Amino acid sequence: MNDDSQKFYNDLQDVINQIPTEDMYIIMGDFNARVGWNNQQQQNLYNSIGPYTVDITNENGEKLIDLCTINNLIVTNTFFKHKLVHQTSWMHPGNKQWHMIDYTFVNKKFRSSIEDCRMYRKAAGAIGTDHHLMRIKIKLHFRSRRKLVQKKLVYDPIKMKNDNALKQFQKDLIPTLSDATDKTISIDEKYDRFVEHMKTNAEKILKIDKNKNRKRKEWLTDEILEIVEKKATAFVNWQNHRGTKLEIEYANKYKRLRKLAKGKIEKRQEEYWDEICEEIESSVKLNDPANAFNIIRRLGGKRKRIKNMPIKDKHGKLILNSADQLERWREFFGDLLNVSTAVDLQLIDQIKITRIEKNEEERQSIQPTISEVRKALNQMKSRKAPGNDEITADLLKAGGEPVIKWLHEIFSDIWKQEEMIEEWNLAILIKLFKKGDKQLCENYRGISLLSVTSKLFSRIILNRIQLLVNRQLLEAQSGFRSNRSTIDQIFILKLCMEKRREFNKPLFMCFIDISKAYDSVNRNLLWKVCRQYGISEKLVNRLKMLIQIQKQRKVIEEADVTGIQVSYGRNDFFHGTKEKYLNFDILALLYADDLVVMCETSDDLEIFIETFEKITLAYGLSMNVKKTCIMTLKQLEVDQNNKIIHNHEVDQPDLDINIRNQKVEIVNYFTYLGCGVSRDQKPDEEINTRLAKASTAFNMLRSVIWYRKTISITSRLRIYRACVLPVLLYGSETWSITKTHEQRISTFYMKCLRIIIGVNLGDRMSNDKILEMTGQPPIETIIRRNRLRWFGHANRMMNSDNEPSVVKKITFSYFPEEKRPGNSGIRKRWEDKVKEDIEHCQIKNWRKDSLNRDHWRELINKNVQNKPVHQNIKEIIYEYKQRAVNRRNDDLAASHGVIKTKVTEILVKDTNNHYVCPGCGIQFKPQGIANHVKACLNAQVWCKNNKIK
Incomplete structure (x- = not known):
């Protein structure tokens, strides 16, 4: 028993040794030990044990005290005065004596954070244990340490879209072009000057002003802020002139500015959400769902990421120290990225090098032109994280022609001298959690943030070889x-x-x-394959320079x-x-x-x-x-x-x-x-997955979009079509689902529309009425359109040799020599669904119509066009809700055996819009007649006869 006890304390000490001394840690549990005071030990034990003990220290208690003394821990149970029944946690089955053997320990320097520690007797009976429940009350008093971190330059997104600011930014870059053409400096020095000029001018023109709130809403403009400031000033002036002759004048001025500010804000918010909708819709049309989902996450709010989360080493041991965690990440990514691959040289020698024609080699080998730089810059995606130099693609695009000329000079020098910029060799590696246990490094994906200018240079090379490689894939x-x-x-x-x-x-x-x-490709093999594909030696050398930080x-x-x-x-x-x-x-x-x-x-x-x-x-x-x-x-x-x-x-x-x-x-x-x-x-599980993912996307925007009254119903519907429907209908082109599956999808579709316009099932608004008011087509029609759109695309698909592609062949394939087995069921095939879709859309000659993309799009979109939202949609919704309220009131009255009747429904107005009390004959306006009649003594019989209470 002693050996087991000593082993336990040794293992516990090993765990404590791994915890950084500056961290707060709490140890709770049943230690089967008793601690108490005596005169000889009082001075020595003062630091660990408080004055409120119930036992005398035994052998296990001495080990416990040693553990606390070595690690500067305190026994929190002994520092708070409670009744004996609230201090003891376990009763000895033999002598029926109660003892304190369950403890909570905490670092001594965090003693002030512990507010109470006591036992609860009632919980033990609820869960069937012979120990009482121990509760500790903590109130943290941490003092934050400010880290001296150099702040990164943040650009004002409003100024980045302001034409005057962009013109000034480009104008200030023009004088710096002399450094771009300077032949006496190295490439690295020239690039450093370019970065310095970009940052200096951007900080001067495009930086967020200090006197402005850096976290202000994206839709706010300087004009709105100016009007709001004037409104606030007008309110103060109004309050200062209360009770004077000028009060009405200042009050009217304030009300006028308040109305103006409200109108400007509503108009700007509508414009802002229209811009968001257009951005998402364009991303979906350009087959860039990643950008669309990024916008959804941005609208839904950023999730808080826990930094320095404890991770495990290779052997599954928990690492708590920050320095050790960083070393573990360095070890993990080092093993991941530095993959040693061995390829037999004979295999590489067997790859034949393609002979390149002279004209093709010249086309590939000439230095980049300004038009190539301009095209590559336009292809760069916006809103992407920069590399170590903090130069983003948005900033390069804001620089316009001066930046293009700068980059052209730098790229030309790299091309001639075959020397890479030193800054490009540095990549910022960040970790992103995928799924599974967050304490395992294997469940994280490493993302390298490279210099945007290096990716721009790579894009130029890619544009030159894209068609050449595609023909051979x-x-x-x-x-x-x-x-x-x-x-x-x-x-x-x-x-x-x-x-x-x-x-x-x-x-x-x-x-x-x-x-x-991508990390395991052998470099020598890669260069040989590039030459086999017909890539010139000049381009291969450029790729070799880039491969130091990029993987091909x-x-x-x-x-x-x-x-x-x-x-x-x-x-x-x-x-x-x-x-x-x-x-x-x-x-x-x-x-x-x-x-x-x-x-x-x-x-x-x-x-x-x-x-x-x-x-x-x-x-x-x-x-x-x-x-x-x-x-x-x-x-x-x-x-x-x-x-x-x-x-x-x-x-x-x-x-x-x-x-x-x-x-x-x-x-x-x-x-x-x-x-x-x-x-x-069977598509059951796939439909379940689609519904779950679409529900997640919809709920992310529930409080941000759907419940926000400042966003018009039209804008909400556009965001719904752009953000939620693509998630719901991903892969619907290949679906051959049953009516039951369509009904499940339609139920979710209509549920979302009800939430968007603010009605529920209790309002008893039919699906047809909702579709009519919102101008949305049925979901079955959208699925039908998606299937026919893909069918027309498949019928037009040809490969590079102008022959039917694999997609087209499999679309029109069958087994001519095979016979279908009998009694195989009636499950519809994809082509059966397409046939039904064509008949439903009344397309007579699909072979001819599908070859014309515009005409085919017109035919299949005929019943899917989104109509404008009903002009009186709010009034109609209010009317349905009032009916629902009346129904609920009637049902409630009927359930109590009373049918309520309103006074104003029985009495008749006179010509002056007044009601006359049936008891006393006094005239009342509609606002006061009901309460008077119910209180009038002479009208009690009349109320009883008409069942008014």
Whole structure:
């Protein structure tokens, strides 16, 4: 027993040693020890034990006192006077004596923060324990320490949009162009001067004024602030002249300014929210959902991030010291970013270098032009964090032509001298939490904040090689390519699964994840592949300079394994001619480093995974087995007549695939590129996910947008369409859902509209009435439009060789030699839903109409156009709410057996708009007749007869 006790105190001491001495920590628990006073020990124990004890110190108590003395802890239980029953926590089962064995300890220097500590007897009976509940009351008295941190320059967003301020900023930069053309200084010195000129002029012209509130609302303008200031002055003048002849004059002036300020604020707020709506809508149209979601988060308010949260080391031990935490992060990101890859030189030598024509080499090798710099600057995204030099893309754009000339000179010097700017080699690494345990470093993503000018230089190189590389990439690769999106791959995957399920054919899929895909690429291999793609030596050298801080991407071709044989020809609906597409294999779909492999047999899948693992290892990459998973399509048994036997699934072979002694997981549901994929092809879980995500997006703006009366209903609806509907309907182009699913989505859709306009179910406003007043189309119509929009896009899609793309081929594919099994059910396919949509929209010749994008858009948007909000929407809502109030009052009266009647509903007004009391005959205005009649003694009989109470 003594050994166990000593081991406990040793382990506790080890934990305490890890806590920084400046931190406050509290230790609570059952220590099975007794502490008390005696004359000999009183002086020595004074620092740890207070005057209010109930026991005599025993052996465990001495160990406890030693622990407190060594670590400057106090036993808080002994510093507060309470009744004996509120001090003791446990009764000895033998002698029935009560003792204090549950304690709370705290650092001595934080003694003033402890206000009370006592026991509660009642809680013990509630939870069934023989110990009393111990409660400690704490009031923190921390003294904050100000850290001397150099403040970063913050620009005024209003001035950044002010034409006069921008003109002055650009004008002041023109004299600095002499430094840009100075040939006697180095590139680093020239760049330092550029940064210095930018910061100096920006601080002078674009900086937020000190006398203004830096945290003021974004919609506030100088004009509004000036009017508000005048209004405040007018109010003071009015108060100073109360009771004088000038009171009315000053009061009228104040009221006039108050009305003017209110009108200006309402108008500016409406303009501001319209600007927000346009920004979100443009982001959605430009396929930039990240920017749209950033705006949503900005509107919803920033979440407070807990800095210096305790983390665990490699062995799972908690790290509390800030310096040790920083060292752990340095170790983690060092291992993550400094990946050593070994590639066989023979593999690199096997890559053939493409011979470049002279004209193409000259085009790639010439130094950047001003037009290229201007184009690259316009392509840079705004509102992005800067690098160490604090130069943002917004500031560069604000500089206009002078900045473009500055950058052109700097980039030209880099191009000629093949020397990189030293500042560009510095990146700010920040950590962003992904999901899971926040104490594990593996659950964080590292983001490098690079210099914006270095990214601008990279954009110029990318623009030169973009078309060249795109022509050589696999058609199955859709990542980082123009006119391609995640929906391409999601659609192909889902339609492949649907067509295999239609004919009850097997399908084996593997979703592969590459460990540190962008950080593990071998540099020598990368340069060789660049030359194979036809990139000139000049550009390769520029990429080598940039690679010191940036990682480039390389796609590895797949192994040669038998895939899914799919034929393409005529079917009853889609094809009016007898043309047939050639047979082709769909083996793998790629979106950047996301890879999904589809095979007909488990053997093919196993061969592919083994081959892929060997090839990736040979080229310095490796599969992440924990994030790689396998899914098999649900296949039902058939009888001798080729009819489906329901609820009898075909026994799939046991897929026991191991990679580096780790088994690949088999799943029934997987989220691929943001869309759910289920092995039984049922959309239930995906719809649940969409509704949950849309509900989160909607609730983020509940108090910020939907409940704010200063925002018009029109603006709220625009924000709803731009922020919530894209989340709800992501991937709806590929949906083939049932009426039940549509009803669930419609319920959420209408619920949101009710909240936006401020009505509830108790108001009994029908869905049709809500849609009519808000001018919104039904959600079923929007889903139908999205499906037809994608169908028209798929019909127009051609690859770089002007041949039908994979998306178009899979859209019109079928199995001409296969027969559908009988009794397979009535689940509708995607093409069945498209056929219904075309018939519903009364499109007669879709083959011709879909080839004309503008005409097709006009046809499918015919029933989805948003109409203006009803002019009298507020009056109509008020009317419905009044009816609801009357119904509730009537129901309440009926429940008590009394039907209430109003006095004014029975009495009739005279010509002077007066009522006459039926008891005393006195005339009253409408505001006073009801109370008088109820109180009039002569009218009591009349009230009783008319059931008025």
